[in-house]
Amino acid sequence: MFKPLQFLAMLTRAFTKPAAAMFLRLAEGWALCPSRRTLTGIYRFADPQRTTNVEAVHYFFRDAEWKFAELWRDWALLLVTCLAADEPVLTLTIDDTTHHKTGPCINGARTCRDAIRSSQKKLVCCWALQFAPLCLLVHPPWGGEPLSLPLNIRLNRKAADGEEPVTLLDHTEAMLRELAEWFPDKRFRLVADGAYAPLIGRKLPRTEVISRMRSDAAIFDLPPKRKPGQRGRPPMKGKRLPSPKVMAGQVRKWRRVETTERGVKRERRVYTRRVIWAHISKTPVWLVISRDPSGVEADDFFFTTKAIRPGVTPEAKLGARVVSHFADRWSVEDTFRNVKQFLGAEEPQSWKRAGPERAGAFSYLMYGAIWLERIIQEGQPVAHLDRPWYTGKTAVSFQDALADARTRLWEERIKGTSASKNDLMNIQKTLIEAVAWAS
Numbered sequence: 001m002f003k004p005l006q007f008l009a010m011l012t013r014a015f016t017k018p019a020a021a022m023f024l025r026l027a028e029g030w031a032l033c034p035s036r037r038t039l040t041g042i043y044r045f046a047d048p049q050r051t052t053n054v055e056a057v058h059y060f061f062r063d064a065e066w067k068f069a070e071l072w073r074d075w076a077l078l079l080v081t082c083l084a085a086d087e088p089v090l091t092l093t094i095d096d097t098t099h100h101k102t103g104p105c106i107n108g109a110r111t112c113r114d115a116i117r118s119s120q121k122k123l124v125c126c127w128a129l130q131f132a133p134l135c136l137l138v139h140p141p142w143g144g145e146p147l148s149l150p151l152n153i154r155l156n157r158k159a160a161d162g163e164e165p166v167t168l169l170d171h172t173e174a175m176l177r178e179l180a181e182w183f184p185d186k187r188f189r190l191v192a193d194g195a196y197a198p199l200i201g202r203k204l205p206r207t208e209v210i211s212r213m214r215s216d217a218a219i220f221d222l223p224p225k226r227k228p229g230q231r232g233r234p235p236m237k238g239k240r241l242p243s244p245k246v247m248a249g250q251v252r253k254w255r256r257v258e259t260t261e262r263g264v265k266r267e268r269r270v271y272t273r274r275v276i277w278a279h280i281s282k283t284p285v286w287l288v289i290s291r292d293p294s295g296v297e298a299d300d301f302f303f304t305t306k307a308i309r310p311g312v313t314p315e316a317k318l319g320a321r322v323v324s325h326f327a328d329r330w331s332v333e334d335t336f337r338n339v340k341q342f343l344g345a346e347e348p349q350s351w352k353r354a355g356p357e358r359a360g361a362f363s364y365l366m367y368g369a370i371w372l373e374r375i376i377q378e379g380q381p382v383a384h385l386d387r388p389w390y391t392g393k394t395a396v397s398f399q400d401a402l403a404d405a406r407t408r409l410w411e412e413r414i415k416g417t418s419a420s421k422n423d424l425m426n427i428q429k430t431l432i433e434a435v436a437w438a439s
Contacts, residue, residue: 004408005031008369010078014071019064022056030343030366031405037344039359061348061362062355073182075365076136076151080183082372083138083149089208091137091189091325092179093148093332094172094196096156098128099346099360106351110158129356130156132168133364134175135332137191138371141378144263144395148331149371150364152178155357168195173202180205191329200305201281210325213287213301215245219275222284237276244301247273248289256293257320261327263395269293270319277303286315288322302326338398339367367398374401 008027012020029046030037043057084090098112109129117124135148154171172192179188187206190199194212213219221238242250254269269291276284283305290300304322339345345363350356374396410431 004028004405004412005369005373007078007372011071011074014067014074016065019060019066022052022060022064026057026060026362027366027369028409030362031370031402032409033344037347037363038349042348058350058355061350061358062353066354066358068358068361069178071365072152073178075368076179076182079136079149079151079368079372080186083375084136087186089187089189090179090183091191091328092151092176093135093137093329094132094175094190094192095329095332095336096130096132096168097336098126098130099340100126100128101346101356102127103351106356107353108155108157108356110156129360131360131364132156132171133332133335134172134179135335137328137331138375140375140396142394142396145334146263146328146331147371148335149368150335151175153361153364155360169198169202172196172199173204176204176207180207189325191325193329197303198280200277200283200285200303208304208306210302210304210322212326213244213277213303215299215301216243217277217301218279219244219277219287222274222276236282237278241275244287244289245299247271248291248299248301251289254291255316255319257316257323259320259324259327261324262330267293268320268323270316270323272315272319286318286322288319290319290323300326334398335364335367339363342398342402343367370401370405371398373405377404 005024005027008024012023015023025046026042029042029044032045033042035041039057039061040054043054046057080090098114101109104127106129109127111125112128112130114124114126114128117126131153133150133153136151138147138149140147152175154175156166156168156171159165172190176188176190187208188204189208189210190196190204191210192199194214196209197211197213199211200209219241221241223235223238226234241247248271251271254271257268257270259266259268271289271291273287274284275287276282285303285305288302288304290302292298300323302322304318306318343363343366345360348356348359348363350359
């Protein structure tokens, strides 16, 4: 069994030598900290012997030399090599989330829509950092729901006076182009919610986009073929079609398919058709209408930019694949919940310069690292939480993976010290302090 989190040493070339040592200590401290993950709270477990001053932790996030792009490139290469080296197509998820903050002097914070408290009729705003992580969709070896592990990340800042605003779509496009450079032999499948649908109008490298289509979208048939000798500019679209919602009510021939949605087999009815969503892109897309056979759930409307020819790839198979992939997109929401609830992504109190962005990004890197270690350990003796009331539990939760990483880290720290009385007293003191500050 290897040393806990030892593979993070492969990312240290993005830092100077002193910052690299601090990076590895903080990774352990972040995982071990049982209470609020303020920088001082992490410091107590990152450096229990107090060999450095607490100000060094603040300096590491605020002003230390980071090669941010190189850090995420090395991490993406490591993650894909370990989990998807043989996959010709990498399935990616993207969404944005807010890390709530207080105080007007937090660098990078802005007024954002609060997705939790807002509704269709009521807009609620919050003061927060808005992050958009691009994640690799992974099906873990123990089955169950898939995981979204961050590969790259952007902080969506408010544009300064005189600057051109950078949107979430711009950030997503930039990350995808970086990914295409890092993996020249891979193709990509991006699954996102409807807010990212306009990405189909951008020429993304080797990327298929799967997303929602508006139920009232203005869609058109494919343009008719030009007749020999016909003059004039070729038509860009055909006749206007009914909206997806109206079209769903007119469909009489549904295809019965079996989907796998978040690890669960389900039966669906699907209808597929090649259309042009002219408001978004002039390039044809496949419209996929999904219907619940029981009639309990409302119809869903998706699209994919997958280029297939009718009669070559079964359209029913395409529809089942699109519905399954979009359902798996929910794993990115689990990522946001786990990063905030179990890794305290909103808690570091860093205000100035690069501090807020780096501290937030660090929490997503830790999330991926803890899951990667748990997946690598599959099949080997690992720590278990004794939960007799979960007799039917077979999948691993992030809380289990975090507890397992903590167990191995504590074992490594205890075994790595001598059995002298003073060392045992220091270990006892650290453990008591961990329990005392646990929340």
